[in-house]
Amino acid sequence: MIDLYTWGTPNGRKVSIMLEELGAEYRTKSINIGKDEQFSDEFIAISPNNKIPAIIDHDSNSGEPVRLFESG
Numbered sequence: 001m002i003d004l005y006t007w008g009t010p011n012g013r014k015v016s017i018m019l020e021e022l023g024a025e026y027r028t029k030s031i032n033i034g035k036d037e038q039f040s041d042e043f044i045a046i047s048p049n050n051k052i053p054a055i056i057d058h059d060s061n062s063g064e065p066v067r068l069f070e071s072g
Contacts, residue, residue: 002026005046006053007033015053 004019004026006012019026031037031052038050047054047069054069 001058003029003056003058004053005029005031005043005055007031009033009052012053015055 002019002024004015006015006028007030016026016028031043033052037043038047038052043054044050046056046067049070051070054067057066057068060066
């Protein structure tokens, strides 16, 4: 399962569109940038540069969750 941390910005929408097109199973976790939620300790642990979107893939081959952020 993939966790998608996003908000309704153009870049945030691009990732959700891609996941839908791939038919991937994912959960959306909203990060309200209007309330500065991207600066929370919980989110910085996922995306150290406090940018959205960010992904955690819990089904990696290594058995460990993989964090993906700012990977353009």
